[in-house]
Amino acid sequence: MSKLTKLARDRECQIRIPGICNFDPATTVLAHYRLAGTCGVGIKPHDLLGAWACSSCHDEVDRRTRRIDPDSATLAHLEGVIRTQAILLKEGKVAA
Template identity: 50%
Template sequence: MKVASKKLRASANGQDCTVRIHGTCNFDPSTTVLAHLPCGQKGMGMKGFDTVAVYACSACHDVIDGRAGGEVDWSDMPRAIAETHEALIRAGILAVKGAA
């Protein structure tokens, strides 16, 4: 089941970038979007699951999607996903059954 949610995507508006690529990030929450990470479901015109995505400023998003030069430290993406999920849980948009 592919997870796609307008509410998840809209939640990125005004959020801090969780990617923060060194030397690239513009740290401008007004440019933040829900950026989908490669997960086998991504390709030209296809988005991955909305749950495998991070809050990314426009500059970091361009690097993730290959529209701009720069290097993504993919080993840092679990942290970015965790920070994004924590923000979604705090906002009441993402819930985990049985969690306290």
């Protein structure tokens, strides 16, 4: 487990899908944003391309549940990645 993966523990969900997010930091993990053509089964992107996600938002962006349309899930995930990166920069966990 990488340092960035460990930093997700007990953090607020940064994906925050309305009507789906459970707002429970105890369920938060790093949800990798999968770029087309760069990922596959068993191949994940760098941990910097991940968002802190509660279990409910993680299920939705990974499409284990399908309560919102795929484009909305993708946009929510990408916004979560950006919010997560902003926090990591502010806390000095990563450098620009």
